[in-house]
Structures are given as structure tokens and as C-alpha cells.
Amino acid sequence: DLDLAGERxxxxxxxLQQRMLPFAILTASSDGAELARACTPECLGLLPKSLDADALLNAVHRILEGERVIDERLQTLIEEARNEAALLTDRQREVLMLLADGLPNKLIADRLGLTEITVKTHVSAIMHALGVRNRTECIVQAMRRGLIGTEDSDSV
Structure with missing residues (x-):
């Protein structure tokens, strides 16, 4: 599972991914971003824990025969997360993380080696992409969409 007791x-x-070893995941997670990170070519199966015994057995047989089996609902969550991630550039995501930490534009600019005007441009683009009007709404919406987690935000 993606969230094992004691060890993530x-x-x-x-x-397993680094060793390029095949694996399958049986999970209760509905975090599309987390599922997307796990669903690499080495992942031969991604199945919800809610599967009934017959469906699970069928999926395991298919995986053992070399078929890649990804549950449709989990695949949808992955695609939604990937679409959300595509909303912002890598630099905008960096700015968003620092926004979540409560930093003003000047400090964000200093941390990223940008001008304050460039940071303002990124902040405006982020807010436009998320359909919000202010920094607080921006962070709340980013958290709702899974673009940042609660651990990314010290101030919200």
C-alpha cells in the first residue's frame, strides 16, 4: 500500500522503481498525485482495496500473466492529477510553495533569484490558473486541487 504503518x-x-523491479499496489488512497508518482512503468497493477475477492483474484492472475492492470477509477484520479499539475509551470509551482509558506514577493524573489516583478507575474498567472482573487484563496484552492499538501504550508 502507499501508506504502510510505520513506513511509508x-x-x-x-x-523498487530505482531497482527497476515490477510491483503491484493494493491501496485505499484516492490521492491522484500520489498514485501518479507510484504508477511508473514498473507498476504492473494498481488496484483499490475495495475490490471484491473475485475481482482481485482475476486482476492478480492477469498481472501474473504479464498484463498491466490499472483500476479505472484510480486511472481517472491519476489523469486528473496530471491535468492539474499541467496547469502550472515548474517555476510557478516553486513560487506557489513559497506562497504557501507565507513569504512576500520580495522574499520569494530573493530565494529564487528572480526580480520582484517576475514573481508578481508568476503569482498573477498562478491565481489566474486557479481562478482565485487573492493569495489566501490561492493556497486554499491549491490544497484542494492537490497541488500542495498541508505539509507544504506553514501559514494556512
């Missing part, structure tokens, strides 16, 4: 399943999955 994501760490185990990253280890």
Missing part, C-alpha cells in the same frame, strides 16, 4: 509505502515503491 511510497519509500518502498521508490526503492
Amino acid at each position: 509505502g511510497a519509500g518502498l515503491i521508490e526503492d
